Every structure is written in C-alpha cells, then in structure tokens.
Amino acid sequence: MMVKVLRLIGKDAGNAPGLVLWTLNKDCLKAFKVECPIIAVTGTNGKTSVTNYLNHIFTSGDKKDLKIITNKQGNNLDTGICSLLLGECDFHGRVKADYLVLETDESHVPVIYSKLKLETLVVLNFFRDQLDRNGEVETLILKVKKFLETYEGNLVLNADDPNVARLGLANPNNKNVHYFSVERYSGATDQPYEVGEGKYCPFCNSKLEYEYYQYSHIGKFRCPNCDFGSARPEVVIKDVDLQAPSFVIDGEKYKPSHNSIYYIYNLGAVYTASKLYNISKDVLHDTFEHFEVNNGRLEVFEVAGSKLLVNLAKNPVGANMTLRVMNEHPGEKELLFVLNDNLADGHDVSWIWDINFSVFKDVTRVVTSGSRAYDIAIRIKCSGYDPDKIVVKPDLDRAMESFFSTVGDKFAIANYTAIQPTRAAIRRYKEGTEDAND
Structure with a gap:
C-alpha cells in the first residue's frame, strides 16, 4: 500500500517500503508467491544497462504483450527488490508476471535468491569497488561462489574475466553453464593498460598468462x-x-x-541470455542498433552547440573505460568529472588513484565538481596534466556554466550519487540557454 500511495503522488518508493518490511521480518521475501521465471543480472559494472536491455528485449517483437517486472532504476539490494515486489503483489503476496528481470547487487545475490527461486543468473565482471562497503573483491566472489555451489539453474558467465569464469566450476553438477567471449579487438594490448584484479589462478595460485588484455584484467588468459x-x-x-x-x-x-569494448561485452551477455529464451534475431538487431538506456550510461546530450557523452563510473575500471572512449575520439575535447563521497558512493575515494589519467589525448580542459571536486582535481594534476587547464567548481550549476563556456566535443564522468544530479544540471543549463534564445 505504501508503494502505491507514493506512486500516486509522483514519488519513487525506492528502498523505503522494503526497508520497513525487511526490518520487521528478514525472511519477508519468502512471503511473496512468484511463479514466473526470475532472471537476475549481477557484477561490478554494467548491471543496470544489461537489465534494461533484457527488459526491452522481453517486451519487443512477438513477446511485447508479456508482463515484465524489473527494477529499471537500480534499487538492487534486498530492500529495493522487496519494495519492487510489494508494489506488484496482491494482498495475498502473489506477484503476477511473465518474467522478473532483476538487477541484483553482487553481495545480495545469496541473500535474495536463497528465498526466491532463480532460473537464470548473468554474471558480468568483478572489479574492486567501494572498499568500505564491499571489502576486497575476493570476499565478494567467494560469497557468490558459495551460493552457486548448490545452484543448478542457467548461469551466464563472462569467459574473459577470470574472476567470473571460475564460478562456472563452483557446482560440477550444474549442466547449465553458458560462457560468452569477445575476440581480440584493435585496442587490446599485450600488457595491462589499466589496474586489474585477475592475476593468479584461483585453483592453483599460479600467475595467469595473458595472450592479450581487452581492458583491465579482461582478456584471453590461461593458467x-x-x-x-x-x-x-x-x-x-x-x-x-x-x-x-x-x-x-x-x-x-x-x-x-x-x-x-566495455559496451560490447555487455551486449555479449545480453545475447547469451537471450538465446536461452529464443529471442528472435530481428529483435536483437533492432535492440542493439536503436535502444538507449538513457540514464547516464553512455548517454548523449546536445547542449549549446556541443555534443556531450555522459557515463557513470563508480570505480577505476568504469572511469578508465570512459577515458578510453574519450581518447579514441579524434580531435580536441574537454572533460567534466563529478565526484561525490556520499554513503552510497563509499566515503573512501582512494580508488581515484587507480584511474589512468596519464593517457589523456588532446584533452584541452578539465572541469571538476561534486563534494570531492578538489580531490579529483589534485589527482589529475598529479598525473602530469597542466594544472592551469583544470577548473574546480564544486557547485554543479557553476560547473555547467564553465564547462559549456566553450563549444566542442565533451565528455563527462560522474560517480554513483553524482550521476543523476549531473544529468539534471545539464538539463537545467540546456533549458536555460534555450529559453534565453527564444
């Protein structure tokens, strides 16, 4: 009822109703009666994009009349998924749908799916992320591995991430393991280009040998x-x-x-999961070519004569991938980096020192903003970038005024709690300039 009331007044229920129910009963997920297949997407980076792609695919073509319940905006913890189901169930706890497609935080996979029957789990990647919340990445991997030791449903795994590929061996009795891979692309390197985690074999501790690296520790490896x-x-x-x-x-x-290349791997996961559900190739072609998540994941804006690509980056790998896209773009360009340190981000921002800013190519100016605007500015300065080309504007609206004071190709990186305020500030600036020109 709380969820429906909030929706009626135009508010996003978010985690709040689920948090209340979870506080009252830690086993509350067992009370929901879900008879349809559940598809979950997890991993450090790409969860929201892949979940939105799968939701779009399952509501396209000859499946467009299906009812799909999904958490498009995230809310991927136990309490968020609990809130989602509260808003979709009847008074008997029955959830009526054809599929549930759920983005799920890595650490909450064992918690949620020990109580809800999971049909398919898609695992994208594992990188170091939010140390003060998740701890070391190995701890997180072991939690998921323990859950998978008794799981016999569909398991879609990135074969090029040793942290993910190892999970295919968690349960030798599971015959439903499906790997996807991407062959070497032109930007792959023989040596690591960015910081990575997959260095040693999880079974015999030998150092892994790589034929090539696509990005971070993702690539063709063997023990x-x-x-x-x-x-x-x-x-x-x-x-x-x-x-x-x-x-x-x-x-x-x-x-x-x-x-x-990061985006291509996401599509590899989408394609592999889609094969399990007999999605038509026509739907896949149309989706891959035209569908946009448009929530700060590789989102494009046209503002005051400039073209801007905005991307979420909540860890070094996400930031490095956006920088790679920026550097591969020909000609001069400018960068906006918005960094917050709110609870959902993790108060520890030491991860910014693992971002490879030394690879800047034709970046003529950098604007930094957010609650830790000075920290990211110092980090960029320490990489060797000219400090005279760094503009610090903690206030987002002031940052937009400075950022769009020039015209050209632009890129923006924002971390977790910064991404939606950044998108809103871009829109405010765009609307303000359009009104001024009317």
Whole structure:
C-alpha cells in the first residue's frame, strides 16, 4: 500500500517500503508467491544497462504483450527488490508476471535468491569497488561462489574475466553453464593498460598468462599449471570494429549504437541470455542498433552547440573505460568529472588513484565538481596534466556554466550519487540557454 500511495503522488518508493518490511521480518521475501521465471543480472559494472536491455528485449517483437517486472532504476539490494515486489503483489503476496528481470547487487545475490527461486543468473565482471562497503573483491566472489555451489539453474558467465569464469566450476553438477567471449579487438594490448584484479589462478595460485588484455584484467588468459581458462564459450563476438561500429555473432553482423569494448561485452551477455529464451534475431538487431538506456550510461546530450557523452563510473575500471572512449575520439575535447563521497558512493575515494589519467589525448580542459571536486582535481594534476587547464567548481550549476563556456566535443564522468544530479544540471543549463534564445 505504501508503494502505491507514493506512486500516486509522483514519488519513487525506492528502498523505503522494503526497508520497513525487511526490518520487521528478514525472511519477508519468502512471503511473496512468484511463479514466473526470475532472471537476475549481477557484477561490478554494467548491471543496470544489461537489465534494461533484457527488459526491452522481453517486451519487443512477438513477446511485447508479456508482463515484465524489473527494477529499471537500480534499487538492487534486498530492500529495493522487496519494495519492487510489494508494489506488484496482491494482498495475498502473489506477484503476477511473465518474467522478473532483476538487477541484483553482487553481495545480495545469496541473500535474495536463497528465498526466491532463480532460473537464470548473468554474471558480468568483478572489479574492486567501494572498499568500505564491499571489502576486497575476493570476499565478494567467494560469497557468490558459495551460493552457486548448490545452484543448478542457467548461469551466464563472462569467459574473459577470470574472476567470473571460475564460478562456472563452483557446482560440477550444474549442466547449465553458458560462457560468452569477445575476440581480440584493435585496442587490446599485450600488457595491462589499466589496474586489474585477475592475476593468479584461483585453483592453483599460479600467475595467469595473458595472450592479450581487452581492458583491465579482461582478456584471453590461461593458467600454465592447470586447465583453468580452457572453457569453450558458446557465444563468441568476432570482428569487433569500433569505428563502424559493428561486430559479428553466429555469422551475423550487428551494428550497435555505441563504440566501447566495455559496451560490447555487455551486449555479449545480453545475447547469451537471450538465446536461452529464443529471442528472435530481428529483435536483437533492432535492440542493439536503436535502444538507449538513457540514464547516464553512455548517454548523449546536445547542449549549446556541443555534443556531450555522459557515463557513470563508480570505480577505476568504469572511469578508465570512459577515458578510453574519450581518447579514441579524434580531435580536441574537454572533460567534466563529478565526484561525490556520499554513503552510497563509499566515503573512501582512494580508488581515484587507480584511474589512468596519464593517457589523456588532446584533452584541452578539465572541469571538476561534486563534494570531492578538489580531490579529483589534485589527482589529475598529479598525473602530469597542466594544472592551469583544470577548473574546480564544486557547485554543479557553476560547473555547467564553465564547462559549456566553450563549444566542442565533451565528455563527462560522474560517480554513483553524482550521476543523476549531473544529468539534471545539464538539463537545467540546456533549458536555460534555450529559453534565453527564444
């Protein structure tokens, strides 16, 4: 009832109703009667995008009449999913839908799906993220692994991330493990380009050998001492051309709307999960070419004669991938970096020192904003970038005025609690300039 009342007055219920119920009863998820298949998406980066893609796919083509319940805006903890189900159930706890497609925080996978029956789990990647909340990445991986030791449902895994690929061996009795991989693309390197976590074999502790790195620790790897890394993916993305952009899967060429290798891996996960549910190739082509998440994930704005690409980055890998996209863009460009340290971000922002700012290419100016605007400015200065080209504006509206005082190609990075305020500030500035010109 609380969820429905909040919706009626135009408010997002978020975690609040679920938090109340969870406080009263930690086993409250068992009270929901869910008979439809549940598809969950987890991993450090890309959860929201992949969840939104799958939701779009399941409501397209000949499946457009299906009822899909999903947490499009995140709310991926136990309390958030509890709130979602509260808003969708009847007074008997029955949740009527054809599918539940749920973005799920990595640490909450065991908690939630020990109480709800999971049909398919998609695991994208594992990177170091929010140390003061999650701890070391190995701790997180072991939590998910323990859950998977008795799980026999569909498991979609990134074969190019050793932290993820290892999970396919958690339960030797599970015959429903499906790997996806991306062949070497033109930007891959023989040595690590950014900070990564997958250095040693989780089974024999030998140092992993890489044929190439796509980004961070994602790439073609093998253990020289055991057979880890020998999994044969059933989905392999080939002929990746980020200039077109295009790639080939199962002999068909796809033309995605974005040109990041990180984005291509997300589509690999989407494609592999879609195969399990017999999604038509026509729907996949249309979705890959035209669907946009538009919530700060590779979102494009046209503002005052400038083209701006905005992306969420809540850890070094996310930031490094946006910088890679920026550096691969020809010509001069400017960067806005908005950094907060709110509870949901993690108060520890030491992760910014693992961002590779030394690779700046044709970046003529940087504007920093947010509650830790000075921290990120100092980090960029320490990378060797000219401090005279760094403008610090903690207030977002003042930052937008400075950022758009020039015209050209622009990129923006914002962390978790900064992304929506940044998008709102961009819109305010855009509306203000348009009104002034009327």
